[in-house]
Amino acid sequence: MGQGQKGSSEQKDGRKRREDSPSQDDGHKCRVCRFPLLVALLQLLLGVAVTVVAFLMLAISPSLLARETPHWAGIILCLVSIVGFILYCVTYHPDERSSVQFIVKLLYFALCAVGLVISVLVVAFAGYHHAQTSSFSCMPAAEDCLCTLDPHDPIARTFTYEGVSDCQEITETLLLYHLLQIVLNLAQAFVCAVGAFIMWKHRYQVFFAGLQIGTFQQWHKV
Template structure:
C-alpha cells in the first residue's frame, strides 16, 4: 500500500506539473487584465497626441478643441494607472488597500477617458465636416477660408503660417478623420476597462466556488 500510494503521489505530482494551467499562464500573461487594455490605451493615447501636434504644425492658430492632444495625454495617464494596477494584482495580498484604491482610480479614469474621447470625436467630426466644405484663398503667410464664397458677410477662418491652402482642405481634413478613428478606439478601450472593472466588482458573486456549490445543490 505504501508503494502504491507513493506511485500515486508521483503520478499526481506529474499531473500537477503537466497541468495546462501553468502553461496557459505563461503564454497568456500579456492577455491578462488590465495589461492588454492599458497597452492599447497607451498606444492610442500616444497616437492621438502625435496627430494633434502634427495638426499644430500645419497651422499654429488652431484652437485646443481642434487639436485634442489633451485627450491623448489623459489616456496615457489612464494606461499608466492600468499598468500599476496590473503589478498590484500580482502581489500575494490581493485584498490590500493599495489594490482597492487603484481599482477605484482606474475605473474612474476609464469613465472620464470615455467621456473625453467622445467629446474629442464630436469636435473632430464637426471640424472635419466644416473643413471639407471650405473655399480657401491664400493670403500673406496665411490662408483665408470661408464656407460660402458668394456671401460677402460670411464668416471667415484665417489659418496663419499656411502657404498652401491644400494643407487645410486636404491634409487637415485627413487629420480630423484620423482623430475620429483614434478617439473612437480610445472610447472603446475605456468602455472595456470600465465594464470589466464593474463586472469584477459586482458580478464576482456568480463565479468560482459558489457556482460549483449551486450545481451540486441542484444535483442533490
C-alpha cells in the same frame, strides 16, 4: 473502526476539494479581470497616436484651437494606461483586502470612464470640424490662408489660418487629420469602455449562492 475513520477522512478530503475548486476557478477569473495588461497597452498606443496626430495638426497653423488639436486627450489616455500598468504590478489579495489594491482599481475604473467621455467628446469635435473644413473655400492672403463657407456671401464668417501659404494643407491635409482623430478616438473610446466593463464585472457582477452539504452550510462565490 478503521473503515469508519477511512470513510470519514475520504469525506473530509472530498469536501475540501469541493471547497477549494471554486476558489481556484475564481482566482483565475480574478487574474484575467484584475490585470488589464492588453487594455493598458492599447490605451498607451492609442494615446500616443492621438497626441502625435494632434501635434502634427498644430504644426500646420498656430491658429488652430485646442478642441481641433486634442493632444490633451492623448496625454490623459497615456496617464490612464500608466495606472493600468500599476494595477498589473499590484499584488493580488482576495476580496480586496489591500487598501492599495482597492484604491488603484477604483482609480483605474474612474479614469477609464473619464477617458471614454473624453474620447466621445473629441469624436464630436473632430466630426464637426471635419464637416466644416470639407465645406471651406480657401484662398491665400500673403503668408496666411483665408477660408469661408460661402465665398459668394459678403458677410459670411471668415477663418484665418496663420502661417499657411498653401491652402491645400487646410482643405486636404487638415481634413485627413480630422478623419484620423475620429478613427483613433473611436478606438480609444471602445478600449476605455472595455477596461471599465472588466473592472465593473469583477467588482459587481458576482452573487452568492448557498449550497448546503450534509449538515453544513457552505457559501461559494459564483
